[in-house]
Amino acid sequence: MLVQPTLVTPTSPGSESMSTSTTHPDLSGRRVVVPGGTGAVGEGVVRAHLAAGADVVVPTRSQERADEFRHVLGDAADDRLHLVAHDYTTFPGAARLADEMERRLGGVDDVVAPIGGWWAGKPLWEIDENDWQSAFVGLASAHMAVLRAFLPKLSTRGTYTLIVGASALTPVPGSGLVSMEQAALLMMRRVAEAELTGPRRIHALVLGPVSTRVTGTAEPDWVSADQVGAIAVAASASEARSQEFRLGNRAEADQALAHLQAGRPARTGTVVTVSTMEPKDGRREDLVALLAELAPRIRAEPGCLRYTVHHTHGEADGPLLVIQEFTSIERFRQHSKTVADQIPRLAALLAKPPVPPALFEPVLQ
Ligand SMILES: NC(=O)c1ccc[n+]([C@@H]2O[C@H](COP(=O)([O-])OP(=O)(O)OC[C@H]3O[C@@H](n4cnc5c(N)ncnc54)[C@H](OP(=O)(O)O)[C@@H]3O)[C@@H](O)[C@H]2O)c1
CATH class of the missing domain: 3.40.50.720 (NAD(P)-binding Rossmann-like Domain)
Known part of the structure; x- marks a missing residue:
């Protein structure tokens, strides 16, 4: 479909x-x-x-x-x-x-x-x-x-x-x-x-x-x-x-x-994670700043292939979409442990409590 x-x-x-x-x-x-x-x-x-x-x-x-x-x-x-x-x-x-x-x-x-x-x-x-x-x-x-x-x-x-x-x-x-x-x-x-x-x-x-x-x-x-x-x-x-x-x-x-x-060999076993984050009223800039602060650290983690943050096209004030890709589910789990100490900082800026991201595996690449 x-x-x-x-x-x-x-x-x-x-x-x-x-x-x-x-x-x-x-x-x-x-x-x-x-x-x-x-x-x-x-x-x-x-x-x-x-x-x-x-x-x-x-x-x-x-x-x-x-x-x-x-x-x-x-x-x-x-x-x-x-x-x-x-x-x-x-x-x-x-x-x-x-x-x-x-x-x-x-x-x-x-x-x-x-x-x-x-x-x-x-x-x-x-x-x-x-x-x-x-x-x-x-x-x-x-x-x-x-x-x-x-x-x-x-x-x-x-x-x-x-x-x-x-x-x-x-x-x-x-x-x-x-x-x-x-x-x-x-x-x-x-x-x-x-x-x-x-x-x-x-x-x-x-x-x-x-x-x-x-x-x-x-x-x-x-x-x-x-x-x-x-x-x-x-x-x-x-x-x-x-x-x-x-x-x-x-x-x-x-x-x-x-x-x-x-020329890189095809990736196998990669996982993509997607999280939607709705900021509290008046805290959007703080949320973007926190995600930008975490970016270099996350991108430098072993197995991190992608960490990007997006907003809806034509709607710069709406929720943020965070997309991450890791070489394996094990690397992603390790990442989750590494960033666990940042969850309270994130939660303080979100309209609703954070939920674990949706996890995807490749069907076609
Ligand atoms: N920096 C630039 O803007 C630039 C631009 C274009 C090209 N490059 C090229 O990139 C390469 C590295 O340049 P770099 O700027 O990183 O140089 P660098 O800071 O001087 O470092 C070079 C390293 O090479 C080692 N080394 C071994 N034998 C050496 C010798 N006889 N003389 C000097 N160093 C020696 C040293 O390591 P130990 O002392 O720890 O052994 C030193 O840390 C070179 O081929 C350079 O031509 C650099």
């Missing part, structure tokens, strides 16, 4: 523009290593993989940096984060890390490598051997060390994602060593793609400017570290063939995410 649908419009802040950046596929049980994860871009990658339910190993060259990064992550640093002081930037160091992951976690599924930052200062003809060794040889060697240690060990569902900047494609005067090193890494990926056999994949994310914890003012069109993280998670979850993704601005980031999600 066909029925006339009720049209609903997104209400919660951020629910339209790249809402998927904060809802992740379920990577529970995946063992992911993020060398360079302590960095500005790496933080987004680590947060997104933790939120997706993965076990995340972040090696760092100093204990001080490890402590600092744990502090940066705050509550997100749960028991699935394995932050280890270990020099992964040499061939033997990276090999030892890969062996140790196999021994302790039973293997490695995915690698995301946002290793290395920016270098600037001199035209090519003024570069001395110290600059060359640190900005070119050191960084290229670190990437090569990680690739050779981990690529052959990835599980058959595994993905290797290299993160570089657009200076790999466009020369930046005064930062030539970065351009040369990043271009070499892109070719490293291409060679590895040509040499790989079997289902494993190797992608590159080629970033423009990124807004991160260390950026001062960011332009509205800059991709955020969280968005880079969401795309890296989508790359780990997708079965899309090896390729390079340009993330020069938000439109390109949205496009890359949509492409990777289209």
Whole structure:
């Protein structure tokens, strides 16, 4: 039977523009290593993989940096984060890390490598051997060390994602060593793609400017570290063939995410929940504010695929519809326990006591 649908419009802040950046596929049980994860871009990658339910190993060259990064992550640093002081930037160091992951976690599924930052200062003809060794040889060697240690060990569902900047494609005067090193890494990926056999994949994310914890003012069109993280998670979850993704601005980031999600295996066992909430007189704005406050937390829960809030089309003052999707009924039950302490706050703003949401399973997808 066909029925006339009720049209609903997104209400919660951020629910339209790249809402998927904060809802992740379920990577529970995946063992992911993020060398360079302590960095500005790496933080987004680590947060997104933790939120997706993965076990995340972040090696760092100093204990001080490890402590600092744990502090940066705050509550997100749960028991699935394995932050280890270990020099992964040499061939033997990276090999030892890969062996140790196999021994302790039973293997490695995915690698995301946002290793290395920016270098600037001199035209090519003024570069001395110290600059060359640190900005070119050191960084290229670190990437090569990680690739050779981990690529052959990835599980058959595994993905290797290299993160570089657009200076790999466009020369930046005064930062030539970065351009040369990043271009070499892109070719490293291409060679590895040509040499790989079997289902494993190797992608590159080629970033423009990124807004991160260390950026001062960011332009509205800059991709955020969280968005880079969401795309890296989508790359780990997708079965899309090896390729390079340009993330020069938000439109390109949205496009890359949509492409990777289209290649994601069909969801099975997902549940969709629908709740209608009628606010008390004069409390609608408070209700929207509370739902928006809860949004980042709920979207970051393991297994959360969707959390959106809507109002009836053409009737911005009416009841609100909350739609959530979880990867399994178990994940949804866990979510219900997690948000139980918020029910009294919600109840105080509703015209009628809250009721459990209606639960739906897919018939067609
Ligand atoms: N931030 C941006 O706006 C931006 C824009 C475009 C592209 N990118 C690309 O994204 C990647 C990560 O950049 P980022 O801004 O996150 O850099 P970052 O904040 O400097 O972090 C890079 C991480 O790499 C590790 N590392 C290992 N060897 C290193 C070495 N020799 N020199 C410096 N760091 C080393 C460090 O981790 P440990 O010290 O913990 O080992 C560090 O935390 C780079 O490929 C960069 O080109 C960044």
